[in-house]
Amino acid sequence: MLDTRAVELNTEEVRGKTVKEPFSSLYRCGSLLGSGGFGSVFSGHRLSDGLQVAIKQISSDRVQQWAILPGEVGLVPMEIALLARLSEVGGHGGVVRLLDWFEVGGRGFLLVLERPPQSQDLFDFITERGALREGLAQRFLRQIVEALRFLQSQSVVHRDLKDENILVDLKTLDVKIIDFGSGAPLKDSLYNEFEGTRVYSPPEWVESQQYAAGPLTIWSLGVLLFDMVCGDIPFEQDQEIVTATPSFTRRLSTECQSLIRWCLSYRPEDRPTLEQILSHPWMEGGETEEEEEEEEGGRAGSLQEPSASL
Structure with missing residues (x-):
């Protein structure tokens, strides 16, 4: 288990201040x-x-x-x-x-x-293109969830999952989670500190200043998915967060709305696990060949430096 007292690592792989060369x-x-x-x-x-x-x-x-x-x-x-x-x-x-x-x-x-050479954070990606097609959002979400499963398996929680901290490779449409400045060792007990982004925080933090790692991550995923398919986040004010009722601004499939609402359940225990997200009916789909060709054609001229939030 990773904690604040010690971290086991191979010092031959990761160079620290013991390295001879400056x-x-x-x-x-x-x-x-x-x-x-x-x-x-x-x-x-x-x-x-x-x-x-x-x-x-x-x-x-x-x-x-x-x-x-x-x-x-x-x-x-x-x-x-x-x-x-x-x-x-x-x-x-x-x-x-x-x-x-x-x-x-x-x-x-x-x-x-x-640093992927042709990349852009998801915030800018959405800002330039507007709301994403459900097929592309599903493609991104699946990759993000798989990455989060890896973090979970290594006892790490990110705690600041948002569009600015997702880097998109514009050539392959692969995504990476970046910026672990708010990260922490994963624990079973509740956290009483939060250094992430307020509008991505769950109701339990807003109301009682505590949360569990799993439900926090799932809530942030719900906000992120809404952001991808609607073009903006669902909540701006604390009262909107604790109401936990997203108002969809675009026409979306019933399955997509269902997954978002599940992730944004008011009670932490009512939210799905990462595995349940992957098995949700909406996640069974994907981009069609025609959609991928359209996306390929839209990538030209979109390249820029990656986000500063690494």
């Missing part, structure tokens, strides 16, 4: 892609082979949770511990991979992350 000898940092609540993200590349990467800088005074890694003298941000744990077991195609990390005097910590 960051500047291995990577070149490029332009600022943007800033988020947990740090700034820059473009960059690996000097040995030119691999394009994203470099996330985290100031020590902005770190909310710390962890201990074997072989390291000091504490490291929980985000590094979680990503290192996931890398240790081989990673997952639907989760951003940590390639390197460094502690740099005066700059805090630098995380070197994989």
Whole structure:
């Protein structure tokens, strides 16, 4: 079990401050892609082979949770511990991979992350195209749920699942979950702190400032699915969240509405599990060949830098 006291990882796979070569000898940092609540993200590349990467800088005074890694003298941000744990077991195609990390005097910590060359976060993807067809939304949701199952199997909870933290490869339409700045070790007991995004938080957090990891994740998935098929999130105000009654702004299939309402059940115990989502009737469908060809034709001219929230 991963916790704040120790994280087991192979230090040969994930380089920390014990590495002999400094960051500047291995990577070149490029332009600022943007800033988020947990740090700034820059473009960059690996000097040995030119691999394009994203470099996330985290100031020590902005770190909310710390962890201990074997072989390291000091504490490291929980985000590094979680990503290192996931890398240790081989990673997952639907989760951003940590390639390197460094502690740099005066700059805090630098995380070197994989960066698909032609990618865009889901927020911008939806902003440019409007609401997604159900077939494409289903394709994205299936990948996200499978990635979340991997996180669950490794005792990790993301806690900030939203469109800005989903990276879409515009060439393959594969997606990755990014930004583990709000992540935490998975536990069976309730959480009493929340560092995610308010409009994606469930009623139990708004009303009693506590939640369980599973129901939180499912609620966020319901908000995300609504966002994909309707073009915007269902709730903006706390009162709307606790009412837990989405008002559909587009014509959707009965099955799609059913899955969204199930995920957005007011009572945490009434929400589905990740496995139940995958077996829901709406998830049996997929994009037709004609739809995929239309999507292929619409990708041109849509490329941009990835989100700054890695």
